[in-house]
Amino acid sequence: MNEENILEVKDLHVDIHMTEGLLTAVRGVNFEMKKGETLGLVGESGCGKSLTCKAILGINDKKCVPSGQILFDSEGLGKVDLLSLDQKGQEIRSIRGKEISMIFQEPMVAFSPMYTIGNQINEATRLHITKDKKKSKEISMEVMRKVGIANVEKRYNQYPHEFSGGMLQRALIAMALVCNPKMLIADEPTTALDVTIQAQILELMKSLQKDFNMAILFITHDLGVVAKMCDRVAVMYLGKIVESADASEIYANPQHPYTRGLIGSVHKIGSKKEERLFSIEGTVPLAMNLPKACGFYDRCDARIEGLCDKAEPDLVEVAPGHKIACFNCPHEACKAQRAKVEADLKGEAIPKKEEGGKA
């Protein structure tokens, strides 16, 4: 594990056991995060973003079984593979909320309606920092103040239904930050909020990131938010990362057809009036009994018949820090992969078609 990395995800798979069969929703995801940086994980609904980040904390549903490696540079436990820990055990619980915490998409349902906001924030403090009631309450109130909740003395004793959506998201952030974690996972934290509140929350997160010096894994389907928040971006499609690069690079120079499509579908100020917004044809296929082919094949405008429907490309580095997984790319590294796969396909076309994707 690299010294400056806080998190390394290696070949992460998440299988969902359903009555209809086995669905592999995350199919070999690799990425790493440096200390204090913000990584954006972008993709359509159902591409496996949320499952990936839940797998990090080990809070997946019973039906979802993750495999692979998630290495984390923990204060308490040193460098550990989070997946190897007992998902209900004491060790992973000492990391959850304390070293890695998470904020969720819908603040309105993230709190239990039965307890006051203060009680629920304080629970994390009491679990991880101090058992002292008075002290922990002070710490909790302090963090509530930091996230911009006014009149904290009163707010502390109020119930979730007395809060507005924006305020609840602030409270949720306070709950996540109360133990001063080294890493924050934000699962579409602004999706359920209206636009002005969105901007406020994003600003708040940015400034808090500086104060707390956290790494943020930012999950979203909103490219505008990514541009505002992230240092690096990884684009996911059908359980795989198809392109990853610095945020500025990916906007200036998207390489994968899917990324190009995503960026093309964002409305830009100053574009020609008559121009229609680009949209990607079709829908994401169901990740069950997938054929050995590029997952984007059906919807791709740059597909190569006879290749993309026979093999799946791997991530290759096309520029420093910029990786894509596509056969149809003029770059040298991609061409090399394509040539190798084509040769492999030819070689084994007659006997069997076992390998091909993972060359």
Added chain:
Amino acid sequence: MMWKKKKKQKSNEDYYLASQWTLMGRKLKKHKLAKLSMLILLILYLGALFADFLAPYSLEEFDALYKNSAPTSIHVMHEGKFVGPFVYKQEKVINKADFSVTISEDTSEYYKLKFFVHGPEYKILGLIPCDLHLFGVGQGSNGGTGAKIMLFGTDTLGRDIFSRVLLGSRISLTIPFASAIISFFLGVTIGSISGYFGGAIDIVIQRIIEVIGAVPQIPLWMALSAAIPPGISTIKMYFYITIILSFINWTGMARVVRGKFLSLKNEDYVMAARLSGVSTWKIIWKHLVPGFMSYLIVSITLGIPGSIVGETSMSYLGLGIKSPATSWGVLLQEASSVTDVASNPHKLIPIIFVTIAVLAFNFLGDGIRDAADPYK
């Protein structure tokens, strides 16, 4: 390759275009327990429909020789010889010394079981007169008569419990069903009025529902059935009991419907219908009720078992169906004390039917509920 894809697409399209009911039906087919329950209910109801034909004896036919006798045993070997299924005639021997009675089988003569024998007259489906019965006992091997087959044994008067269970199921299985349908219409109508109009009407209806719901069911039931005049015809009695059941059961349905109406009546499609001049009645039945029909069917199905147990309890206490009309509850009156049960355990057989019917309705209701749940 192409046609395969097209086929896949078509089946996909079928899936997306299928109506709510088709989808529910498909899911229900996968629910094994619900399917089994449906089969059992079908058998029970067919049994009730053709009870006259299936039962070897009529409701009131009795035989003093067979008082309180256990189920007749069916033999196949007579004096070491195979003769096919047959029964022996029952015989009572009175011990002159202490006047104790021993019941035994008269093995001198065997009576073969026969299919399609002539017996008491009845009308098929109430229309065509007929006297054929599915099975019965033929003449004795030496030309004797009077042997009976009592599959489930007999009651104190010597009536065949098997026949009575079958004939009694006509009342026990249809009253809850009929009352469920009546309370369905009552509940939907009153509940929708309450939910749709709101205001003072709603408050009054809500109070009434609360009150009927608050009064403990069986005492209320008992009090209401005490009002049934004695000595009325079976049909009238049937009618009264059904009304009483529906009167008590509609409130649950009305509450559900009202809740659904409150949440649906402000939907755009209702507004659109209202603006284009559709009548209130039509909006309720055409636009709103179908929206939560599946939910209602579940509550009906799950409501029936309660009525079956309720009717049985009431008749058992002598406050529901009264003799000579016969339901399962009436049959169970024979098992009203410990001594009855101890000496004649076969008199508990009707309870097996009650239990099976109740379980089948419960499992079916559960299955429909699972099938109707779009999130599963």
Added chain:
Amino acid sequence: MEENASKSKSMHEDLPKKTLWESVCDFFKKDLVQYIVKRLLMFIPTLLLISILVFFVIQLPPGDYVSAHIAALATEGEIVDADYAAQLRADYGLDLPIHEQYIKWIKDIIWTPTDSTYYRLYGSHHNWKYSFAYGKDVWDVVDDRLGLTILVTAIIMIFQYAVSLPIAVYASTHQYSVGDYISSVIGFLGAAIPNFILAIVLMYLSYKWTGNANVGLFSQEMLQNGVHLYNFGEFLKRMIIPIIVIGTSGTCGIIRSVRAQMLDEVGRQYTLTARAKGVPERTIVMKYCFRAAINPTVSGLGGVLSSLFSGSTVTAMVLNMQIQGPVLLKALQAQDMYLAGAIVMVQAVLVVVGILLSDIALAFLDPRIRYSGGGR
């Protein structure tokens, strides 16, 4: 910052210094008192409607109370002259129009003036009329067994919750495990077998195993000497069968609904939030899920009480328990309608009080209800 609510401005200004007692006072002053007052006000029309329903029930049987009374006297060989009958009719107000009869009936129950014959005879201001089946004042008959009825019901209710809540929590946290299946199968069976049959079978088993059928709540010795501490154990022993019989069906219902509720809560987003905070599984289940899941259970308390009265009515007759059920049956069979009406009314009022208490308890438990002002 944005929507600082104005409603509780004064409430929390000096919060950090406040003692527990003060916050309790604050809590009561505001919403809860309002809520309770509102519920109490709703209690009055409910009572009124119950009394109308009961009066309706009293009126239902053919013929009036006095003719039933006279018929009863006649069977005992007393000859009643026409003057006495007319006198009785006038006393009971039976010659008045129906609405005036109702008003007279309810007025007599609420307050019988000091100068009335009734007060001079019985020394009570509440005239519930006379029970000819028992030859006593109606209220004396009701009061005789009221305490025991409430005691028995309370014991069974405690048993139900003590058994069903742990099982429900277990079943929901171990969904589809063997224990879950066993509990649901027993649950279904318990609901499917009518109480009275279960009672008889258990009595029979008890008789077979211990030689004592345990009929009735009191032994001969208790009836003579009364229930004291030394024979309270015997009383509890005699409660076992009633508890099992009456308790089981309700227990199954509670297990089913709490289990479903728990499964619902376990899937909620806030459990994920709590887990992400590092909260142990056990705490998540007990502090969050169970806490939320018991709310509907608490609000269903009134319904449970109602079904207990229903269940105990039938079972009490089979088990010969000295509670109100058998009295009701006797009253109904004799058409002693004022007594029957009084029992139904007392039970209904108890249930409504139960609902009221559960609503108030719910307001304590669920912060959302306090603020929205309740209403179900």
